[in-house]
Amino acid sequence: MKSLILLLATVTLLPAIELISLPGQSPIINFRFVFRCGSLNDPKGKEGAAALTAALLARGGSRSTPYSGIIEKFYPMAASVDDQTDQEMLTITGVTHVDNLEAYYSTLRDMLLDPGWRPEDLKRLRDDQLTSLRVALRQQNDEELGKEVLYNVLLGTAHPNGTVSALEKLTLADLQAFYRQHLTQANLTIALAGNYPAGFADRVKKDFSRLPAGRPSAVKRPALRPLTQTRVTIVKKQTRAVAYSLGFPIAVTRAHPDFPALLLANTWFGPHRSSTGNLYQRMREIRGLNYGDYSYLEYFPRGMFQFEPDPNLARRQQIFQLWIRPVEPPTAHFALRLALHELDRLVEKGLTESDFEETRAFLARNVNLLLKTKANELGYRIDSQFYGIGEYPAYIRSAIAKLTVDDVNRAIKRHLRKDRLEIVAVAQDAEALQKALLSDAPSPMTYNSPKLADIVEEDKLVSTRKLGLQPAQVRIVPVDRFFE
């Protein structure tokens, strides 16, 4: 009896690669290999190992072929391999035309199953990853900087690309260890779409069964430190304007029953890069404070470069976040007050019946656009698997069809709040901003054109809004301290 139980236990523990196969007519063949591991699995002091491992697989040589040889093979096919590493997912994607499927796949397979681990690839890709932190993030994109600092201070997690000091020390042995431990069958989902021959998907799955069986890598997320009061971090660096990101952790992910209701609320309040959102209308359209203002329920990096989120950034812990694009320094105090004022109104008043109906009609159709490419369709399916929900657009459509405006407003009250915020500002004259925020002095707005009476009235209210911050709540941190 005992041996039987043991046997059963062993059987259930056998790892299995998940396979998603979407054969179709398109000559474009998409590959997606998603491993459920990521920067949360980076060992302490080796932050950046997951991302650098992914980079070496996707942008380095295989044992038989150096990277220059791989480029040589892929070039006439215009084929590519890309990588994306987040906290809980490590993704390798590939695309080729069906004409070249065999030659492409055999190379891709060797890259992932039999990597070259060459020192010259490590040097090049480590340099790239260091540049992404030291130059691109700290110096040349204040908006992404603000967002990543917000995640860093709220969740206590490193950037998915790691830290400068750890990256500088990472060795090939560190990456090989990460590869062996985490890039396993237990963690892998393979997804394919396109006009590939019958039996191809099973062949890919069989080939990847050469990976170690492994065990699921999911680790406990670091415990959240409760936010007992609002905190402001002013990142000091040389720049023209002031960029803000602010928010707080939420208990909702796509797995949560309130997700569709909050998604609807957020689609009304601050949809990404859309002029329809309330926040955008109040801050940019009416007042011209900046280029745009949006809000988020999920991690959405690189938002300034794209209109739709990338799939396979699934996380068990998300934050609710406002992104206020750079404002002129003299209006920075007012802009923050206005953003908080709008957040207040969202939390207190919620949506009206007509806001709700209009947004629901929009969302029911717009959600289909997310899956306009097969690559995205594969990615969304894998994310749905992660969260344990159905196919994404169908799930959202059917869930919002059942909602009422009261459901949405209840979800807002339950999960969103107007106090105990983490606020990140990126500014050059950090001291002046700190002083202004602590003073709570009025920050009246003047415009280059007359405003309607209700806006003038609202501005009076907003410009004297008290933040009530104490000196210990507003700190200035030089930019070089982050991601170091």
Added chain:
Amino acid sequence: MRTLLTLLLAAGAYAAPPSKIFPYGYDLYDLPNGLRLLTIPTDFPNIVSLYTVVSVGSRHEVEPGKSGFAHFFEHCMFRGTKRFPPQKWEAVMKAAGAATNAYTSDDLTVYHATFDKSGLESILDLEADRFQNLEYSESAFRTEALAVNGEYNKNSSEPAQQLIEKLRATAFDRHTYRHTTMGFLADIKDMPNQFAYSKQFFDRFYRPENVTLVLAGDLDPKQVRTMVEKYWGPWKKGAVAPQIPVEPPQTAERKAHVPWPTPTLPWMMIGYKVPAFAENMRDAAALDLIASLALGRNSPLYKKLLLEDQTNDVLQGGYENHADPFLFLVYARLKKETDLPAVQDAIISTLNGFKDNLVDAQRLEAVKSNLRYSFALGLDNSEAIAANLAGFIALTRTPETLNQVYDLYASLTPEDLRAVARKYFVASGRTIVTLTHQKEAK
């Protein structure tokens, strides 16, 4: 109806003959007012993409102090009409689940929306209305100018923006390509005061002769024609041709440097004067091939600078299709400032090599293959199909240009490339701009 069917069948009813790179059949139709309609039925269900391509861009900004205006005007187009004030416009778009936006470049402004096909008629009506009856207040205009200033601010930490601004100002003396689409900061600051000019800009350039509607998706071309005639037919023609200054020939190499106040990797940009796209499509196609051979990921130079020596982390560039003569560009980002001279020499001698030597036939075939497959892999949804065509449409107003360009690629020989390299890779047509971190003197 008959001609329509014939055309679709002739083009292979969505499956073009293999010799044509653009695999979709299409319906091309000119309205009497000069508006052109291009409808491309695709097999991607339910979704429709509308790209309204206006052949007007920062090239049209001929008056001093007006740099950046075409882009600013793109913003103004979202400020409503009597019938559809902004909120009503948004509501119609929302009802169709639409994702909408717009962009402006040197030679074009594009307004695009991707939506559920049930919204087609209401969106054609809505868009036709704003192109004919745009009406915004001075107050809304002045507010919008601030959003453009915000756009400048958000870009201002990125050194590549400054690099290209400097390169243009150095390489061009008279032509409007001297300035970027974003415009000079002083002109952006003055935009709120240009209300009257904005009306003039609309009146002169936003006319049907300058506009092509590109619709791709789950569509019936006959039905589309009927709708477009109904809503866009009444639009009055009357476009004014801009008097764009002709750039005098460059006679000597030019150089400039941008000191950058915050830490950055050093940048270099090299431009060679080359002809306008439509004026010499054959040379343009040859320059595309040379760009891939010289700078592509499998080129010896790329491998040397990025993989072997690892002096660079960026090397890219090429010929960009323009309405007037522009530049063949090379962008390079380096890891160390001290490598700038050697990398500059390596780039220039690589391009000069095309003047002396015939390219290897096999490598040329690899590049031709890359270009064909790159294009095919990009057509993975209706929006991408419309977006891919927009640039060509702005310059020539027909998708056949795309087929022509790929036919040219196929026909070009190593001797052709050598002849083209000899014509354009000359020191007197060259401009070099560098950018490095340089702390300001206190």
